[in-house]
Amino acid sequence: MVGKITDIKTLENIARQIRIHILRMLTEAGSGHTGGSLSATDVAVAIYFSKMRFDPQNPKWRERDRFILSKGHAAPLLYAILAKAGYFQMEMLSTLRKINSPLQGHPCSESLLGVEISTGSLGQGLSVANGIALGLKLDVIPARVYCLLGDGEIQEGQIWEAAMTAAHYKLDNICAVVDNNGLQIDGPVEEVMRVAPLHEKWTAFGWHVIEIDGHNMREILVALDEAENTKGKPTVIIAHTIKGKGVSFFEGKVEYHGIAPTQEELEKALKELGNE
Amino acid sequence: MSEKEKATRDAYGEALLELGKRRSDIVVLDADLSGSTKTVKFAKAFPERFFNIGIAEQDMIGTAAGLALTGKVPFASTFAVFAAGRAWDQIKIAVCYSNTNVKIVATHGGITVGEDGASHQALEDIALMRALPNMTVIVPADAIETTSVINEIADYRGPVYVRLGRAKVSAVMPEDYKFKLGRAYTFHIGKDVNIIAVGIMVDTALKASKILRDEGIDTGVINMSTIKPIDEETLLLTAKSSKIIVTAEEHSIIGGLGGAVCEFLSENYPVPVKRIGIRDAFGCSGSPKELLKLYGLTVEDIVETVKGTLKV
Numbered sequence: 001m002v003g004k005i006t007d008i009k010t011l012e013n014i015a016r017q018i019r020i021h022i023l024r025m026l027t028e029a030g031s032g033h034t035g036g037s038l039s040a041t042d043v044a045v046a047i048y049f050s051k052m053r054f055d056p057q058n059p060k061w062r063e064r065d066r067f068i069l070s071k072g073h074a075a076p077l078l079y080a081i082l083a084k085a086g087y088f089q090m091e092m093l094s095t096l097r098k099i100n101s102p103l104q105g106h107p108c109s110e111s112l113l114g115v116e117i118s119t120g121s122l123g124q125g126l127s128v129a130n131g132i133a134l135g136l137k138l139d140v141i142p143a144r145v146y147c148l149l150g151d152g153e154i155q156e157g158q159i160w161e162a163a164m165t166a167a168h169y170k171l172d173n174i175c176a177v178v179d180n181n182g183l184q185i186d187g188p189v190e191e192v193m194r195v196a197p198l199h200e201k202w203t204a205f206g207w208h209v210i211e212i213d214g215h216n217m218r219e220i221l222v223a224l225d226e227a228e229n230t231k232g233k234p235t236v237i238i239a240h241t242i243k244g245k246g247v248s249f250f251e252g253k254v255e256y257h258g259i260a261p262t263q264e265e266l267e268k269a270l271k272e273l274g275n276e
Numbered sequence: 277m278s279e280k281e282k283a284t285r286d287a288y289g290e291a292l293l294e295l296g297k298r299r300s301d302i303v304v305l306d307a308d309l310s311g312s313t314k315t316v317k318f319a320k321a322f323p324e325r326f327f328n329i330g331i332a333e334q335d336m337i338g339t340a341a342g343l344a345l346t347g348k349v350p351f352a353s354t355f356a357v358f359a360a361g362r363a364w365d366q367i368k369i370a371v372c373y374s375n376t377n378v379k380i381v382a383t384h385g386g387i388t389v390g391e392d393g394a395s396h397q398a399l400e401d402i403a404l405m406r407a408l409p410n411m412t413v414i415v416p417a418d419a420i421e422t423t424s425v426i427n428e429i430a431d432y433r434g435p436v437y438v439r440l441g442r443a444k445v446s447a448v449m450p451e452d453y454k455f456k457l458g459r460a461y462t463f464h465i466g467k468d469v470n471i472i473a474v475g476i477m478v479d480t481a482l483k484a485s486k487i488l489r490d491e492g493i494d495t496g497v498i499n500m501s502t503i504k505p506i507d508e509e510t511l512l513l514t515a516k517s518s519k520i521i522v523t524a525e526e527h528s529i530i531g532g533l534g535g536a537v538c539e540f541l542s543e544n545y546p547v548p549v550k551r552i553g554i555r556d557a558f559g560c561s562g563s564p565k566e567l568l569k570l571y572g573l574t575v576e577d578i579v580e581t582v583k584g585t586l587k588v
Binding site for chain 2: 062066108109110116117118119120121123124125126127128129130131132133134135136138139157158161162164165168169
């Protein structure tokens with residue numbers, strides 16, 4: 001079982017390493033989703049390494065906490081974290097998107113242990129998270145279910161069906177996170193299809209809502225604690241993030257939604273992240 | 277064979293209730309149609325294991341997949357149009373691609389939904405489900421077979437789609453019949469014609485075969501209740517004994533039983549096949565009896581099709 005890390009500096013350092021892995025993987029693959037993997041890195045690292053109880057040696061352990069990457073496009077983020085957590089060898093990361101690799105372009109639960117459910121068609125993860133949460137409650141297992149959503153993704157109607165279900169069944173073992181980076185492939189979310197006001201929408205759907213700076217590790221940890229201590233209703237953390245976070249020339253750039261870094265960009269990016 | 281009439285959805289409701297008594301891992305989901313799909317029986321007996329998701333089929337399928345991931349055996353039910361159509365992508369990704377142990381039992385399949393009309397008549401659900409890898413597709417012929425199917429799939433690990441009907445159907449299977457996944461049931465193998473049918477059309481085929489045999493045409497009937505994986509062994513045996521094969525289903529002739537039979541036989545043992553079903557059209561309102569006549573799914577239609585095809 002992975003030990004709980006609560007030291008902010010240590011978590012920030014893990015996030016930095018994860019970003020480096022993401023950029024390397026994507027460059028090697030030559031395609032994939034850079035911006036949305038980097039924006040969600042800090043939140044995902046905090047969830048996996050400070051909160052979740054799991055055992056890479058026993059990946060189907062019944063009492064484990066679950067993580068559902070509903071925004072499956074951020075697969076490189078999930079893979080880098082699973083490798084870091086010990087689910088598979090780091091070397092495998094370089095096989096991302098290649099023929100016969102378990103590291104499919106979007107997560108595939110049948111090919112990679114640690115991936116709870118296949119995603120990639122947006123809008124589906126929260127329903128699955130609800131189902132797991134219901135099953136855990138039936139078995140009186142106190143495990144928690146984390147579900148990472150994109151802000152563009154929540155334009156999918158199924159998210160709001162699932163939002164109703166989670167509140168209706170009082171699934172307080174669910175914590176959803178909206179990676180609110182403000183951009184989707186066609187442009188700013190605000191211009192493509194407005195999802196605001198997020199806080200009011202989720203509140204109206206019966207959720208406990210927490211808004212944080214999604215790159216501030218201290219705020220993330222406090223929010224995750226608050227989610228765990230909130231009873232009788234599900235919690236959503238609206239994490240205000242920057243697409244492409246960590247690499248100055250990717251930050252806030254819609255062009256890097258679905259484009260991998262070139263070799264040149266990778267070298268520049270690694271320098272910024274303190275990896276020569 | 278008795279003439280006892282019962283809708284397959286009624287048999288489902290009862291079988292589910294009995295299954296729920298025996299096994300605590302059975303959970304049931306519905307999308308606001310539990311009174312019609314008959315899951316309401318289970319819901320009343322085991323409220324803590326029943327989840328009404330409301331009118332939200334996509335969410336229902338995703339939730340069922342999640343429950344399966346915790347070791348439960350979820351049965352998710354609604355009308356076939358909504359189950360197979362509305363939630364197709366969720367069935368593809370969260371159920372089939374993820375290979376989760378979800379049983380989708382859809383009622384109100386086919387044209388015999390009746391008066392509700394085309395929006396509520398699933399005439400393409402089998403085609404939609406059959407195209408998905410990992411999916412098993414079953415269409416029981418009567419209440420006896422439905423009960424057996426429900427028990428069998430509860431023990432089978434993997435995604436299953438079962439199509440049931442709204443209207444009452446005559447009992448056609450022997451009282452002691454036990455469904456085996458992937459095994460067709462042969463009533464009789466004919467030397468001239470064999471009718472391969474599913475669902476309510478098994479009864480219709482049996483009646484047609486009686487008339488044809490009386491007229492000297494040796495006609496067999498096979499209940500191909502598992503459409504996928506199709507019983508290749510029985511298909512081959514049947515084809516080898518047939519001058520022609522006729523398929524009969526309450527579904528589009530595109531992609532359903534007829535499609536499956538043609539795909540296999542054309543590659544392995546080509547014989548002339550005539551498909552009886554809905555001919556690339558939407559349904560409409562009317563009584564089940566009127567609709568079966570309008571869309572050419574009666575005993576007489578089968579008899580005429582067989583005679584016409586044999587002449588050619």
